[in-house]
Amino acid sequence: MLKKTITFKDYNDVEHTQDFYFNISRAELVExxxxxxxxxxxxxxRVVASKDAPxxxxxxxxxILKSYGVKSDDGVRFIKSEELTKAFTETEAYTELLMELCxxxxxxxxxxxxxxxxxxxxxxxxxxxxxxPANS
Numbered sequence: 516m517l518k519k520t521i522t523f524k525d526y527n528d529v530e531h532t533q534d535f536y537f538n539i540s541r542a543e544l545v546e547x548x549x550x551x552x553x554x555x556x557x558x559x560x561r562v563v564a565s566k567d568a569p570x571x572x573x574x575x576x577x578x579i580l581k582s583y584g585v586k587s588d589d590g591v592r593f594i595k596s597e598e599l600t601k602a603f604t605e606t607e608a609y610t611e612l613l614m615e616l617c618x619x620x621x622x623x624x625x626x627x628x629x630x631x632x633x634x635x636x637x638x639x640x641x642x643x644x645x646x647x648p649a650n651s
Contacts, residue, residue, distance in 0.1 A: 516586070516593065517629040523607040535608060537582040538593050541632045547581075568617075575616045575623065580604070582630045 516538040524530050539547070547555040562570050583603050584595040603609050616623040 517582075517626065519612070519626070521608040521611050523611045525607065531608075533608060535603070535612075536584055536586050536593070537579070537626075537630045538584060539582050539630050539632065540593070541634060543581070544632055572613070572617050576613060578627065578630075579609070579612060579616070 516536060519535050519537060520532060521535055522530060522532045544555075551558050553561075559574060562574050580600050583600050584593045585599055586593055616626055
């Protein structure tokens, strides 16, 4: 799980600094891998290698939205819903994060690695880690 602090301006031009949470469970990762022809990680590698900017942006958008949620107060649950995700996308925090991931290769790689399950063995993590986009 990643707790990411994002600073952004709201639509009243007021600056906010807020924590947001992102997580992909082991079950979700398996579903993503098996649900994508050739595997999700390989698909990401192909997309990034193609340098197709619109597709790269869409892949990162999908990853952010799939991983966004709210941690329960007791830490037992990581709550994800269409309503929570929609509310997040309606903030400039979402825009800041998406732009960061699409323009900074190191930030994208760190984000994805931090969101993936910690239970993955380090060698598996390397194999399943997703490449970051090339810096423009």
